[in-house]
Structure formats: structure tokens, C-alpha cells
Amino acid sequence: MAPLTRSSQSVPRKPVASVRATALRMLARRDFPRAELARRLENRGAEATEVARVLDELEQLGYLSDARYAQMIVAQRAGRYGKRAIAQALSQRRVASPAAQAALDELNGGDELAQATALWERRFDGAPANDRERARQVRFLIARGYGMAIALRVVRRPPRSRAPDDIEPA
Numbered sequence: 001m002a003p004l005t006r007s008s009q010s011v012p013r014k015p016v017a018s019v020r021a022t023a024l025r026m027l028a029r030r031d032f033p034r035a036e037l038a039r040r041l042e043n044r045g046a047e048a049t050e051v052a053r054v055l056d057e058l059e060q061l062g063y064l065s066d067a068r069y070a071q072m073i074v075a076q077r078a079g080r081y082g083k084r085a086i087a088q089a090l091s092q093r094r095v096a097s098p099a100a101q102a103a104l105d106e107l108n109g110g111d112e113l114a115q116a117t118a119l120w121e122r123r124f125d126g127a128p129a130n131d132r133e134r135a136r137q138v139r140f141l142i143a144r145g146y147g148m149a150i151a152l153r154v155v156r157r158p159p160r161s162r163a164p165d166d167i168e169p170a
Contacts, residue, residue, distance in 0.1 A: 066096040
């Protein structure tokens, strides 16, 4: 007797879940922006009109919110990234522009120079010893979404003076 191959076996398939159930299951794991959730549902074979209807319903119920998602991304990245990098992350995730702008407006209250300085102080021990090290530190801040002018001001600024309590005994 020949062994059964996978193609010859009659494997019962799971019934396809409804679009609403799939969306709720996905949202139970984590938040999504509306555009990303729609793309994922359509990739699973759902019709665009059905997806739009379900997502409208989930928005009305408060389960889906681009504003909440944008605020979450801003809260996660604030202090570690500059405003430009956060705006780019929101754009890549296709968060609705009004929601993204409202979340980014919350960052305007903070001083970007102070945030960049705090990040630089956490990452580096002190002022760069040479031009190569200075360039590396500037590239680090630029990669984190801070502008060139801010990066140069931070790197050129003398290191913050340490309090006598912070000085370690020799």
C-alpha cells in the first residue's frame, strides 16, 4: 500500500472567518491605522466594499482610531527620535493626515534642542575628541530625526557640568 500524500488526503479546511471577526481579532492583538488594517484584510481576500463598511462600523464603536494609533507612535518615539523621524514613521504607516498632525502638534510643546541634548548625553560619554567622532555623533542625531542645525549645536555644546554627587571616587 502506498503512503498517502498530502494532495490525496481530504483535509477539512477551516471555514473562512468573517471580515468583522478577522478585523476584531487583529485589533485585539494591537492597534492598526485604518489604511493598514484595510490592506491586510483585502490581502486575505475580503472585498474592498465589505472592508470599508466593517472599518466604518469599528470606528464608530471606538475599536479603530487613527488618532489613537498616532498618539501611541508619538508617545513611543518621543525622546528617542526627533519630530521628523516620527512624522516619517506615521507617513509610512499611512496614518490619516489630520490624526498624524494632531499627534505631532503635541510634540511642539517640547524643546527639540533639549530633547536632542538629553539623547546625546545618554548615548555618548562627552564631547567628541576629534572630527571623526564629531561626525559620528552628528550622524547619530540626524539618523534619529533631528535637523543638522540642532545636531551641530548639541555636539558643539560643552558637556553638562556634573554635580559633585555625580563624581565617582578615584
